Amino acid sequence: MKVAFISLGCAKNLVNTEQMMALVQQAGHTITSEPDGADVAVLNTCGFIDSAKSEAIDNILALGALKGEGRLGKLLVAGCLSQRYQDEILTEMPEVDGILGTGSYTDVVPALEALASGAHPRYFGDIQHTDEDGARVVTSPAYTAYLKIAEGCSNGCAFCIIPKLRGRYRSRTMASLLAEAKGLADRGARELLVIAQDITRYGEDLKDGSNLEGLLKELCKLPFHWIRLHYLYPEAVTDSLIETIASEPKILHYLDIPIQHCNDRILSAMRRRTSKAQLLSLFDKLRAAMPDVVIRTSIICGLPGETEAEFEELCDFLREVKLQRAGIFQYSREEGTLAAAMEDQVDEETAKRRVELLVDLQSRVMDGYNEERLGTVMEVLCEGFDREAGCYVGRTYADSVEVDGKVFFTAAGVIPAGTFVPVRITGVSDGDLTGEIEA
Template sequence: MIVSFISLGCDKNRVNTEQMMALCLQSGMTVQEDCAGSDVVVVNTCGFIDSAKLEAIETILSVAELKAAGRVGKILVTGCLSQRYQAELLEELPEVDGIMGTGSYGDIVSAVEQVAAGQKFSHFADISGPVEELPRVISTPMHYAYLRIAEGCSNRCAYCIIPALRGKYRSRRMEDILTEAKALSDSGVKECIVIAQDITRYGIDLYKEKKLPELLRELCKLDFHWIRLHYLYPDSITDALIDTIASEPKICKYMDIPIQHCNDTILQAMRRRETNAGLHQLFTKLRSRIPGLVLRTTVITGLPYEDEAAFEELCDFLQEEKIQRAGAFPYSPEEGTPAAKMLNRVDSDEAQSRAELVMQLQSQVMDAFNDTRLGTTLEVLCDGFDPQAMAYVGRSYAESPGIDGVIYFTADRDVQSGQFVSVRITGTMDGDLTGEVIETEE
């Protein structure tokens, strides 16, 4: 049987796709990249916000066109969209042959077999049950991979539907994480990207204390070159964690800390546990104790209670803090969340306009950061060769794959994907950097 997978949304979702692929391969199925010619196409969806839901539905409909043309057999939908709209999916999208929830990834083989046999399949397990330890294959380039250390979220921010889609926060056992990490390092992974909805709370449920510093120190004993951290919640960043990041050379001095906003009224309404003053203090502390630190964050514009003054406060905050990496997203009222029932809403067009304005302001911060790197020599991980740019492309510790800029560079000799090289930065180009190899190292 031939199966293909489409993974949408975040890299946490990607890991689930990789697990399903591994289970299908172990069962003797053939997994191929191209949908055409597949007996079953599995679409692992995101259902977090309106834009993600729209992308998921459009993807399903595009696969349905292939099905109608006889180029694919059956369609199986998994992930957050199916978890969120269990009843509606099969009714409103009759092209779909089966659905599974976010607690059922381990059932992928039986689901594919039943769907391929012409049976309608619908299965939703407990989304707050223990994290199921599953094998996985790597779908990223072999030199970097994501390591998921926990599932779900218990923060229950007022605007977020994630706990209803992924369940309560559940840490994986440290020994299971380290076994998987050892397999990744043994396979040649150079950059291990530690992910969860909130990695700062790792261990609090299993061990009754935050264990991220200990886990990171154990990961640093493995044969990784870089260890990158996504996502750290500001209210749970401890001195022990800061000391670990500062003292371990393998840990990238790069912290992804989603703040969402800085106005105290909005933060309180959103059930965030930070304050404007506290965020300023945190960033000051981090920069003083971790030299060379690069910060990434995300903010939401148009949240309930965001009047003009609150929006100006957000813009002032970002310009004052000069966070090098940031994304801004317009607020999407999600049914089933407390925020969706709040008054004092901002018009959706205005929310979008504010997000665009934030990104315009933020581009100036990022350009200024890039200017400070001109003439410096950076350690760069090569991601491959870009034939359109006629240059190699890679990243320093300051760029996470897929969300930040890249570094285009030239070299007098071949540079392999996954190789670390020293690049002298000579210019900037549309938010990216350009440079030339002055020395190559493994």
């Protein structure tokens, strides 16, 4: 059977897709990324917020059209959208032939066999107990790989549906992680991205002494050049963790710390565990320990009850702390969350305007950071030659995969993808840096 895989959403979802691909491959089927001509397309969806749901539905409809033209056999939908809207998908989307919930990624092969027999499989296993240690068909470039260290989340933020879709926080054992990391290094990975919904709470549930600091120290013994961290929740970033990050040369001084807001009342309504004073203290500590630290964060505009004064406080906060990277999101009212039932829902137009204002503010912060790079020499991970730009393209430690900017640079010789090179920064272009390789 020829099986196509399409993965939507976050890198954590991509890892689940790669695990399904390995199981399908082990069962003797052929893997393809192109649904046109496939016997089955497996669409692994995100269902976190409205924009993700819309993307998933658009993909289902497009694949359904391909089926209608006789260019695709069956459609199996997996992931968060399936988990959240299983009944609606089966009753309202005839394009879908079968579904897998987030507790049933490992049932992908039986589901394919059921589809082949003409059945309509519907697998929804226990989301609190999933196998996260299986083999993967790694789809990222050889020089970059993700290491998913935990599944689920127990933080219970008022705006977030993830615990209901993915279950409670569950750490993988350190032995399984180190074995997988070694395999990724042996495959040629030079950059390792350590990911989970909240990596700072790694090991708390294992009760065996495992923690993020210990895991990072072990990972640093493997032949990676860069180790990048996503996400660290601010209340769980301890002084000892800061010391570990600052003292290990392989761990990048790029920290993804979602704060969501700064106003104390809004933070409390969000059920976040920090105050504005604690956030300011944390950023001061990080910058004292690592003067070159680049902090990425996530911000939500328009939570129910957010006043103009509270939004202005957020603007002032971001102007003051100058976080170099930020994802700005409009509050999405998700059924099943505490925030969905809150009074004083902010109207769509106001929330959208606030997002636009913050995006503009943050772009100026980013421009200021980029301008400070002019004339400096930065280590760049080359990602290949960009034919459209006519030069090489890569990323610095300050730029994570897909979410941040690029460096476009010239070089006299051939620079293979995955090579680390020194680049003198000579310009800024639409948020990206330009430069030339330093001889």
